[in-house]
Amino acid sequence: MASRFVRTGSALAVAVALGVSGCSGSTSVSVVDDPRLEAEFESVLVSGQTRTLGEITAAAGIESWDRMYYFRVPVLMSELNRMMHTPGVTWRNLPGADAEGLIVFVSQEQVVRAVADREPSLYLSGFGTSDSSVTPDVLAGIPRLAVESRGR
Numbered sequence: 786m787a788s789r790f791v792r793t794g795s796a797l798a799v800a801v802a803l804g805v806s807g808c809s810g811s812t813s814v815s816v817v818d819d820p821r822l823e824a825e826f827e828s829v830l831v832s833g834q835t836r837t838l839g840e841i842t843a844a845a846g847i848e849s850w851d852r853m854y855y856f857r858v859p860v861l862m863s864e865l866n867r868m869m870h871t872p873g874v875t876w877r878n879l880p881g882a883d884a885e886g887l888i889v890f891v892s893q894e895q896v897v898r899a900v901a902d903r904e905p906s907l908y909l910s911g912f913g914t915s916d917s918s919v920t921p922d923v924l925a926g927i928p929r930l931a932v933e934s935r936g937r
């Protein structure tokens with residue numbers, strides 16, 4: 786199966802969003818593309834084998850997080866701020882119809898990374914932790930990944 790993550794003509798930097806916080810007052814979160822994370826999720830779908838969210842993020846080079854949230858897109862900035870308890874934060878580069886969702890990693894109630902989810906589609910209600918299982922799933926004939934919820 787050919788990888789769906791090869792992007793020709795552009796280099797996508799894997800960058801940590803800077804100037805990000807939860808309630809403490811920083812004012813912006815930059816949403817980035819992360820081909821390494823997408824490839825690790827894709828490997829679960831292709832292999833058919835369950836992995837933990839911690840294994841996937843470690844292999845993608847994402848460190849220092851304790852919760853992962855997932856939002857379907859389009860999502861309003863006001864809704865993100867309400868759900869993430871980040872009043873007044875500006876979310877830059879929010880994905881639209883070109884993405885499946887938005888993945889937000891949090892550490893000690895501070896947003897540390899926000900990633901546009903392109904493919905495969907994830908399903909998560911509530912939040913996931915490093916111990917959450919990530920399992921191949923199918924909905925209406927469309928492959929996706931189910932992420933085990935650890936709370937709301």
